[in-house]
Amino acid sequence: MSAVIKTTNLTKQYSNQQLAVDHLNLTVRQGEIYGFLGRNGAGKTTTIKMLLNLIKPSYGQIEIFGENLFKKQREILRRIGSIVEIPGFYENLTARENLLINTKVMGVHKKNAIDEALEIVGLQHETKKLIRSYSLGMKQRLGIARALLHYPELLILDEPTNGLDPIGIKEMRNLIKTLARERNMTILLSSHILSEIEQIADTLGIIHKGKLLKEIPFEKLRKQNRRYLEFQVSNENRAAMLLERYFAITDYEVHEAGTIRVYSHIGQQGLLNKVFVEHGIEVTKIVLSEDNLEDYFSTLIGEASIG
Amino acid sequence: MVNLLYAEVLKLKRSMIALISIAGIASGPFLCFVESIIKEAKRPDIPVEGATFFSETHLYVFLLIGVLLFSVVTAYLFNREYTEHTLKNILTIPVSRIQFILSKLILLCLWTMALTLFAWLITVLFALLGQFDGLSMQLFLDAFKQFMMSGFALFLLSTPMILVTLLFKNYVVTIVFAIAITMLNLLTYGSEYSALLPWTAVRVIATGTFFPEYPPIYSYISIIMTFCVGLIASILYFKNTDVN
Numbered sequence: 001m002s003a004v005i006k007t008t009n010l011t012k013q014y015s016n017q018q019l020a021v022d023h024l025n026l027t028v029r030q031g032e033i034y035g036f037l038g039r040n041g042a043g044k045t046t047t048i049k050m051l052l053n054l055i056k057p058s059y060g061q062i063e064i065f066g067e068n069l070f071k072k073q074r075e076i077l078r079r080i081g082s083i084v085e086i087p088g089f090y091e092n093l094t095a096r097e098n099l100l101i102n103t104k105v106m107g108v109h110k111k112n113a114i115d116e117a118l119e120i121v122g123l124q125h126e127t128k129k130l131i132r133s134y135s136l137g138m139k140q141r142l143g144i145a146r147a148l149l150h151y152p153e154l155l156i157l158d159e160p161t162n163g164l165d166p167i168g169i170k171e172m173r174n175l176i177k178t179l180a181r182e183r184n185m186t187i188l189l190s191s192h193i194l195s196e197i198e199q200i201a202d203t204l205g206i207i208h209k210g211k212l213l214k215e216i217p218f219e220k221l222r223k224q225n226r227r228y229l230e231f232q233v234s235n236e237n238r239a240a241m242l243l244e245r246y247f248a249i250t251d252y253e254v255h256e257a258g259t260i261r262v263y264s265h266i267g268q269q270g271l272l273n274k275v276f277v278e279h280g281i282e283v284t285k286i287v288l289s290e291d292n293l294e295d296y297f298s299t300l301i302g303e304a305s306i307g
Numbered sequence: 308m309v310n311l312l313y314a315e316v317l318k319l320k321r322s323m324i325a326l327i328s329i330a331g332i333a334s335g336p337f338l339c340f341v342e343s344i345i346k347e348a349k350r351p352d353i354p355v356e357g358a359t360f361f362s363e364t365h366l367y368v369f370l371l372i373g374v375l376l377f378s379v380v381t382a383y384l385f386n387r388e389y390t391e392h393t394l395k396n397i398l399t400i401p402v403s404r405i406q407f408i409l410s411k412l413i414l415l416c417l418w419t420m421a422l423t424l425f426a427w428l429i430t431v432l433f434a435l436l437g438q439f440d441g442l443s444m445q446l447f448l449d450a451f452k453q454f455m456m457s458g459f460a461l462f463l464l465s466t467p468m469i470l471v472t473l474l475f476k477n478y479v480v481t482i483v484f485a486i487a488i489t490m491l492n493l494l495t496y497g498s499e500y501s502a503l504l505p506w507t508a509v510r511v512i513a514t515g516t517f518f519p520e521y522p523p524i525y526s527y528i529s530i531i532m533t534f535c536v537g538l539i540a541s542i543l544y545f546k547n548t549d550v551n
Contacts, residue, residue, distance in 0.1 A: 052399045054550040077401035084399070088392025092321045101314040106400050130321070146396065 002066070003027050004154055004186045005034075005051065010060035012046050012210075020046040022210035023060070028188050028203075033180050035201030035218075036190040039301070043210040044190040045085060048158045051188075052082055064154070078106070081152035083160055087143025091132040095123060095142050098131060099149060106150050117145040121175065137168040144175065155179065155187045161196060173200055194294060208301040225296045229262045229269050231276070232285035236260045239281055246275050261289075311402065311410035315384075324383050331376040332422045333429050335368035340433035347437075357439040361450040362514070364430045369457040369509055370492045377419055377461050378485035381468040382478045384411050389476045394550055404546045408469070412538075416462050423458025427451055453513040460509040460530055466537025473545055502526045505533040 005028035012021040021043045028034040038044045049055040051062060053073055062069040064076045089098045099114045110116075118124045121141040126134075134142065140160055147155060157176070161169045177200055179185050191197050197204060204221060206214045233239045236254050243249040243262065251263040265272060269286050276283050319325055342363070343355045388394040397407060431447055472481045492507050499518040501507035508526035510516070517523050 049395075049550070052395075053401075054395055054398060056547075056549060074401050074403070077399055080399070082399050084395045086392050088394075088396060090318050090387075090391060090393060093318070097317060097320065101317055102396070102400060104310045104314050104317075105397070105402060107310065 002030050003063070004030050004065060005188065006063040007047075007051075008061040008063075010047065010050060010062060011058050012043075012050060012055060013058040019210050021050070021057075024207070024210070024212050026205055026212055027215065028186060030186055031180075031184055032202040033176065033187045033189060033200055035197030035204045036188060036207065037194060037197050037204060037297075038190075038192060038207035040192055042192075042207045044192075044207055045158055046210075047207070048082075048084060048156055048188070048190060051156060052080070052084065053077065054084065078150070079152055080154045080156060081147030081150070082156040082158075083140070083143040083147055084156075084158045086162070087139055087146070089131040089134075089139065089142065092130065094128055094130055095134070095145075096127040098142070099146055102146055102149050108150050113149055117148045118142075120148060120179075121145045122171075136163040137165065140164060140168070140172065141175075144172075148179070151183075153185065155185050157187065157189045159190055159192070161191065161193070169196065176200055194297060198293060206297065206300060213300050221293070221296075225293050226263050227266055228289045229266060229272070230255065230285075230287040230289060231260050231262070231269075231272070231283055232258055232287075233260060233276060234258070234282035234284075238279070239276055242275055242279055242281070243272070247272070308406065308410060308413075311406060312413055315410050315414040318387075324380065328376060328380055328418070328422055329425060331372060331379075332368065332426045335372045336364050336426060336430040336433050339364040339367055339430075340437060343437055343439065354440045355437065357434055357442040357446055360434055360437070360439050361430060361446065361453075364426075364433075365450070365453055365457065365513065366510065368426050368454075369461060369513070370496060370507065371489060373457075373461050374464075374489050374492065374506055375482070375485045376422075377415075377465055378468045378481055378488075379478070380418060381415060381465045382472045382481035384415060385469055385472045386476060386478055386481075398550060405542055408542055408545060412466075412469075415465055416459075419458050419462040419465070420455070423454050423461075426458075427454040430454075457509050457513040460512065461506075463530055463534040464505050464509070464537075466534050466541060468537075470537050470541045470544065473541055473548075503529055505529045 005026065007024050007026045010021055010024040010026070011019065013019050024043075024047060026047070036044055036047070046055060050057050051064070051069070053069060065079060067076055069076055090101070095118065096114055099117065102108070103113055115124065118127060121144050123138065123141055123145060126138065131139070140163070144160070160176070161172050164172060173196070176187060176189065180187050189197065189201065198218070201218055203215065203217050205212055231239065236258055239260050240252065240254060243252055247265060249262060249264055253261050255261045262272065266288070269288065273283050273286060339360060343360055347355050388397065398404065427450060430450065434442055468481055468485065471484050475481070488506050491504060495501045495504045495507050499520045502511045502518045502521040502525055508529050511526050512523065517526070
């Protein structure tokens with residue numbers, strides 16, 4: 001998959017010498033949902049603002065769709081839809097009028113572009129209400145509608161679930177999934193909530209104190225961080241055979257000679273041990289791994305966990 | 308640019324500022340009218356001259372109320388993009404930062420001229436209502452020329468207000484700045500320095516009351532220089548500033 005966003009040593013240093021983003025090398029591939037995770041103040045919004053040319057980097061390069069952002073700014077930005085922090089609207093106007101401003105300025109000529117966008121986010125019946133009477137959740141959804149007006153190839157969403165209630169968060173999650181699937185969009189999604197990213201992202205980028213600590217496909221990460229039972233046994237091949245025969249366990253791996261990891265049947269270590277012993281296998285150690293994603297992140301950033 | 312201008316006009320729909328600015332500009336002619344009526348009631352033997360009424364209204368509108376009112380309008384146009392968090396959307400559409408400033412500047416020009424026209428119309432109306440002495444079509448036309456010229460000059464002098472608004476992203480600072488200028492207008496008015504201070508030079512040029520110490524070109528230059536410096540500084544600042 002080709003890279004839609006690629007930053008090289010992207011750095012932002014403010015006048016007070018504070019490094020908000022520190023030599024960030026980020027790659028977002030075509031068609032994926034990229035979860036950009038970090039604590040509040042980690043540098044997520046600053047990075048996103050640099051990607052959208054709202055903030056000028058102190059150093060480094062940004063390539064979007066294979067082109068240099070600073071050389072082809074207008075052409076690139078036309079292909080992006082975005083929400084940065086709180087989506088802002090003209091409070092004295094209706095949803096439709098707010099979107100009309102965007103279609104006019106962007107030169108979107110498709111007649112039903114506004115209706116289509118409002119329908120996607122479920123606001124088709126709220127078009128005559130003034131924005132000042134919209135709830136935060138409705139504004140967030142309208143922000144997505146606005147970002148979709150011109151059929152962008154890349155969607156950049158900065159904390160889109162901020163301030164939403166649990167139902168709103170679920171709706172937003174489903175909406176993002178649908179967009180990625182049905183419109184084949186590449187989505188960069190930032191959040192400080194691990195569980196939110198975990199449920200929809202294909203790739204995870206972890207930013208902390210301006211540095212990108214890790215960029216990893218979620219599938220690989222999950223595998224790395226699953227809870228497991230680890231048995232140290234005298235014969236790992238026989239132990240594996242017993243697992244399959246007596247418990248129909250296939251989700252296991254021989255980790256190293258004499259060690260077998262079982263990713264299911266957590267809490268049934270006694271039963272498994274009994275079968276091993278009854279079949280003449282010597283079990284010298286049983287370990288219940290407590291590792292999970294949150295612990296992994298805590299370890300990675302060296303501080304209390306995210307979210 | 309036409310679409311941007313359309314968008315700027317649409318942003319004003321149902322906005323209170325349009326009504327406030329109309330009421331604000333109308334207050335000048337109204338106060339002058341009330342003052343003239345009181346004067347006439349006290350001394351019926353001294354009739355109020357139409358030319359005096361127009362001159363005093365011009366003074367009120369362009370030296371006192373106008374500076375403050377047009378500054379409020381300027382601050383509203385630019386500052387709302389920050390307070391309503393809409394600037395990030397507009398700039399990522401994308402709209403170039405220069406185009407953004409220019410479209411607002413054009414709207415501001417149209418708005419200022421519309422308010423000036425309204426001020427002249429209402430002044431004519433009050434003059435007719437008061438049946439002041441010496442009213443003639445020529446007087447109305449001369450006043451029209453003075454008003455429109457002054458309105459345009461005040462529009463040109465809005466660029467420092469734009470800069471102040473962009474710098475501080477706050478209505479209050481712009482209003483305080485406008486009050487300071489109004490005070491300076493009062494201090495300078497009547498002296499030869501009024502030909503040099505851009506905001507009083509507006510009246511000096513419109514009424515043709517130049518001073519021998521400073522030829523008319525000084526007054527024109529002071530206004531044009533203020534416009535250019537304000538505009539260039541605003542564009543440079545806005546172009547090179549991060550949108551946080």
